[in-house]
Amino acid sequence: MGERWRKLPMWQRLLAPAAGIVFLYYLPYLAIPGLEYVRTDFAEAGSNWSGVLFTCAVYALVAIGLNVVVGLAGLLDLGYVGFFAIGAYTVGLFGSVESPVVKMIQRTFDLPETWALAWGLCIPLAIALTMISGVILGGPTLRLRGDYLAIVTMGFGEIIRIVARNSEWTGGPQGISAIPGPEGPPSQDNVVFGLIDPTPWYWLAITVALLLVVATRRLEHSRVGRSWLAVREDEDAAAVMGVQGFKYKLWAFAIGACLGGMSGALFASRQTFIDPTNFGLALSITFVAMVVLGGAGNMFGVAFGAVLLTYLPERFRELQDWRPFAVGVAIVIVMIFKPAGLIPSRRRARELKDRAEEAVAANV
Amino acid sequence: MNFDQLFAHIGQHTLDGLSKGAIYALIALGYTLVYGVLRLINFAHSEVFMVGTFAVLGTWTALGVTGTSSVTMILVYCVAGLIAGALASGGTALAVERIAYRPLRKKNAPSLVFLITAIGVSTVLMEIFGWVLVWLNRDVMGRDPKPFGRLIAGVPTVVEQKVLFKVGDAEVTNIMVIVIVAAIAMMIGLDIFINRTRLGRGVRAVAQNPDTAALMGVNKDRVIMLVFVLGGIMAGGAAMLYNLKLGTTKFDVGFLLGIKAFTAAVLGGIGNLRGALLGGLLLGVVEVYAATLTQSNWEDVAAFVVLVVVLMFRPTGLLGESLGRARA
Numbered sequence: 025m026g027e028r029w030r031k032l033p034m035w036q037r038l039l040a041p042a043a044g045i046v047f048l049y050y051l052p053y054l055a056i057p058g059l060e061y062v063r064t065d066f067a068e069a070g071s072n073w074s075g076v077l078f079t080c081a082v083y084a085l086v087a088i089g090l091n092v093v094v095g096l097a098g099l100l101d102l103g104y105v106g107f108f109a110i111g112a113y114t115v116g117l118f119g120s121v122e123s124p125v126v127k128m129i130q131r132t133f134d135l136p137e138t139w140a141l142a143w144g145l146c147i148p149l150a151i152a153l154t155m156i157s158g159v160i161l162g163g164p165t166l167r168l169r170g171d172y173l174a175i176v177t178m179g180f181g182e183i184i185r186i187v188a189r190n191s192e193w194t195g196g197p198q199g200i201s202a203i204p205g206p207e208g209p210p211s212q213d214n215v216v217f218g219l220i221d222p223t224p225w226y227w228l229a230i231t232v233a234l235l236l237v238v239a240t241r242r243l244e245h246s247r248v249g250r251s252w253l254a255v256r257e258d259e260d261a262a263a264v265m266g267v268q269g270f271k272y273k274l275w276a277f278a279i280g281a282c283l284g285g286m287s288g289a290l291f292a293s294r295q296t297f298i299d300p301t302n303f304g305l306a307l308s309i310t311f312v313a314m315v316v317l318g319g320a321g322n323m324f325g326v327a328f329g330a331v332l333l334t335y336l337p338e339r340f341r342e343l344q345d346w347r348p349f350a351v352g353v354a355i356v357i358v359m360i361f362k363p364a365g366l367i368p369s370r371r372r373a374r375e376l377k378d379r380a381e382e383a384v385a386a387n388v
Numbered sequence: 389m390n391f392d393q394l395f396a397h398i399g400q401h402t403l404d405g406l407s408k409g410a411i412y413a414l415i416a417l418g419y420t421l422v423y424g425v426l427r428l429i430n431f432a433h434s435e436v437f438m439v440g441t442f443a444v445l446g447t448w449t450a451l452g453v454t455g456t457s458s459v460t461m462i463l464v465y466c467v468a469g470l471i472a473g474a475l476a477s478g479g480t481a482l483a484v485e486r487i488a489y490r491p492l493r494k495k496n497a498p499s500l501v502f503l504i505t506a507i508g509v510s511t512v513l514m515e516i517f518g519w520v521l522v523w524l525n526r527d528v529m530g531r532d533p534k535p536f537g538r539l540i541a542g543v544p545t546v547v548e549q550k551v552l553f554k555v556g557d558a559e560v561t562n563i564m565v566i567v568i569v570a571a572i573a574m575m576i577g578l579d580i581f582i583n584r585t586r587l588g589r590g591v592r593a594v595a596q597n598p599d600t601a602a603l604m605g606v607n608k609d610r611v612i613m614l615v616f617v618l619g620g621i622m623a624g625g626a627a628m629l630y631n632l633k634l635g636t637t638k639f640d641v642g643f644l645l646g647i648k649a650f651t652a653a654v655l656g657g658i659g660n661l662r663g664a665l666l667g668g669l670l671l672g673v674v675e676v677y678a679a680t681l682t683q684s685n686w687e688d689v690a691a692f693v694v695l696v697v698v699l700m701f702r703p704t705g706l707l708g709e710s711l712g713r714a715r716a
Contacts, residue, residue: 100500164700172699174429174503175654178647179692190685305647309507316504349515355508356488363497376497383496 048230051077052223064338074222076338078294080331081229082287087314087330088233088240088323089283094312095320095369096244097276098256099166100174103181105308106161107154107281111288112298113188114150116200119143121209123200124193143204147289154285155278162277166270181308189300199299203292210296217293225294232290236283237323243279244323252276253371317358319365321372328367394680399558401676407564407633409672410571414626415649416656416664417578418481418619424595424659425615428499431506432488434646435513436481436620440627441543441637442517443476444469448544448631455545457562465546466566466628473624481620482613484509490609510642518639540638543631567629574625575665578618582661591615595659644688648675651695657705666706670694 029037052074054063064076086108093101117125118141126140141149165176188194202209205217206228216224243249251272254262259269292298310333318329337347358366364373394401415437422430453465488505524541547566551559582588593601594611602608630645631637652671656663671691678690698706 094500100503165696168699168703172654172703175650176696176699179651179695182647183689183692186686186689305643313504313507316500320500345519348511352508352511352515356505356512359497359501359505359508360488360491363492363495363501376495379496379498383494 045234048234049227052226062339064335064341071338071341072222074226076335078222078226078229079338080334081226081233082291082294083311083314083330083334084327085229085233085236085287085290086284086311087318087326088237089280089287090311090315091320091323091326092240092243092252092283093276093280094315095322095326095372096249096256097252097273099273099276100312101177101277101280102174102305102308102312103161103177103179103184104280104284104311105303105305106177106181106184107158107284108288108291108307108311109181109184109188109300109303110154110157111150111285112292112302113194113200113288114153114285115143115146115289115292116203116298117194118149119146119204119209120200120202122195122202124195128193140204140209143206143208143293146204147286150285150289151282154288155282158278158281159274161281162274166273166277178305178308181303182305185300185303185305188303195299197300199297199302201297203296203298205293205296219296222294225290229290229294232286233327236286237327240279240283241323248272248275257375313355317355317365319368319372321369322365322367325365325367325369329365332366390681390683394677397557397680399556401680402673403555403558403560403564405673405676406669407567407672408676409652409669410568411626411629411633411668412645412649412652412671413665413668414571414574414622414629415645416653416668417575417622417661419650419653420656420658420661420664421591421615421619421622423653424661425591425612426493428489428502429506429650429658430481430484430489430616430619431503431646432484432509432513433481433619433623434642434649435510436477436484436642437623437627437630437645437649438517438637438639438642439480439513440473440477440620440624441631441641442520442541443472443624444628444631445541445543445637447472448546453544453546455548457548457550462547462566466570466632469546469628469631470570470625473627474621475624477624477627478617478620480513481616481623485613485616493612514639514642521639540636543635543637545635546632563633567633570625570629572665574622575661578622579661581618587614648691651691654705655695655698657707660705660707663705663707670706 054060054073063073064071065073086104089107090101090104093099093104117123120126121138121140123140129135130137130139161177161180165173165180168176189197194200204210205214205225207214207217210219212218217228244252251262251267254265254267255269255272263269295302314330314333315326316329317333318327319325333351337351340347362368364376368376415433418433418436419430422428422433447468448465451465451468456462484506488509489502492502492505521539521541525539547563549561549563552562552565553560582591590601590606590611591614593604593606594608598608601611630641648671649668652667653664654667655671656665656667671694674694675687675691679687682690702708
């Protein structure tokens with residue numbers, strides 16, 4: 025399959041993704057006979073189809089960001105939800121007129137009560153803040169390896185959530201409401217990005233996701249990306265070859281974090297309301313599960329994993345009580361039979377095969 | 389920050405912390421044993437503990453336990469609970485190893501795959517016991533079981549809590565004594581088992597160098613099974629003490645406790661049995677102090693902050709990794 029694909033002429037290889045992208049944008053109106061049953065609103069007590077698509081797109085973006093950290097650089101980050109939360113809270117705290125931070129700024133600078141930072145400024149701010157927090161977390165902790173890193177990042181995620189719950193300036197357990205979207209604070213006047221129809225939201229999310237896919241892909245094939253792979257395979261060998269492991273690991277953390285922040289910001293804008301319960305450890309673990317289940321290291325794989333784990337529970341709502349059970353069983357089965365994930369990265373699949381052969385050789 | 393409150397009752401808080409930390413330490417042993425031998429974090433261990441709490445609950449209900457102050461009856465109930473918990477948890481740990489981990493070990497999969505599998509196993513176990521909880525909370529008259537649903541299940545009281553004696557102005561209750569004594573006794577037992585017996589020598593050998601141990605005739609698979617069962621038994625003991633102390637359980641009881649116990653194991657030096665004891669007790673005390681200082685809002689943050697600070701200065705924990713090096 026892969027070989028034949030690479031032999032096709034250039035225009036055919038460009039046409040297929042183009043068609044795929046057009047199909048992605050068409051999805052909210054999906055009405056092709058036979059495919060209709062894919063829609064979630066066909067299910068009993070089903071939810072809004074475009075809304076589900078939006079969530080899928082946001083989580084795919086999360087998975088692509090986490091893939092940089094886990095799949096490419098090989099750093100196990102169990103606190104990724106922390107970055108997602110920082111992105112969401114940045115838009116909330118600086119963009120909403122209800123937020124304590126905005127109110128404080130209004131008082132200090134004598135601004136009118138309707139003043140708040142515009143959405144267009146909140147997004148770059150969210151990205152900047154998450155990137156900084158990625159560096160702050162990575163700086164002291166990236167010297168740790170493997171499982172130690174996992175527990176420290178998990179602690180980081182929990183710290184973010186508990187700080188959000190217990191501080192007054194984040195709204196505490198009540199959270200923040202009236203989070204703005206591209207058209208400003210949520211209200212009846214928002215024609216395009218309103219509360220009723222999530223289709224434009226989905227298009228926005230999918231556009232952002234596609235742009236960042238291209239950007240991440242370029243990064244993956246650059247000098248930085250190759251350094252990540254080298255560090256993932258063998259940090260000591262990479263260091264001998266002159267790769268500065270720490271520097272590139274920090275880069276991976278910062279870039280992964282800013283993708284997480286971007287998706288968190290989108291999520292908060294669409295929801296218009298967030299509170300600390302949105303950012304629990306279970307979500308963080310689901311993120312890692314998306315990446316590994318889909319195929320760590322392969323961008324299509326992780327996006328597929330994210331969509332699967334978001335979409336299937338929504339489509340099969342009538343089996344509500346069985347959902348988590350089924351997901352658990354599915355994870356175990358996939359991992360045992362396909363340890364490299366459903367759509368594995370070619371390089372990683374080869375590595376895993378090598379390891380399996382070594383194991384057989386060692387047991388003889 | 390309420391420092392007066394803390395220093396006024398420092399002895400009491402330390403004791404509370406120790407009795408909390410003893411349970412962490414027992415669970416932490418399961419993480420540490422498996423890590424020491426397989427270099428692998430068994431993230432499903434928290435659910436091994438959870439299964440234990442349900443087994444203890446079932447046994448005590450079946451025995452018709454009532455709050456009593458007679459020492460013999462307390463001992464009988466505790467030992468019965470301990471056996472039930474150890475059997476259930478040990479069995480669960482063994483089953484997890486056989487069903488989920490062994491196929492992965494045969495493929496020499498990277499640790500990330502083990503982690504995700506463990507998460508899957510945890511979800512499955514939690515869901516199963518979520519249904520058990522719904523069944524336990526069902527209304528006898530056949531009405532909707534929703535009011536309590538999966539929230540919580542009460543455990544029969546074994547011991548009526550009372551103050552046994554005072555150290556300074558710190559009150560020592562009978563439950564505290566049972567928890568700390570039982571936990572330390574189990575840990576000493578495990579330490580002797582690992583360091584003095586033939587089977588324990590096998591565990592240490594595999595921890596030190598699996599290939600050489602295999603050449604010397606140690607059955608690696610059997611050692612790994614033994615390690616999972618031992619960890620499970622310790623978790624079962626912890627489950628009994630937890631039920632005794634708090635009197636409730638629920639399907640996700642293992643989640644936070646597991647994280648704390650894992651933190652304790654890392655704090656003391658994962659792979660080091662005595663480190664798990666030290667880490668567990670320390671973590672318990674730190675948490676109780678932090679809870680007093682901040683009206684319990686920030687106790688979970690304190691645990692993680694301590695962990696990060698310790699790891700920054702001692703990357704392998706307080707006592708270092710050493711299951712293999714113990715008496716090497």
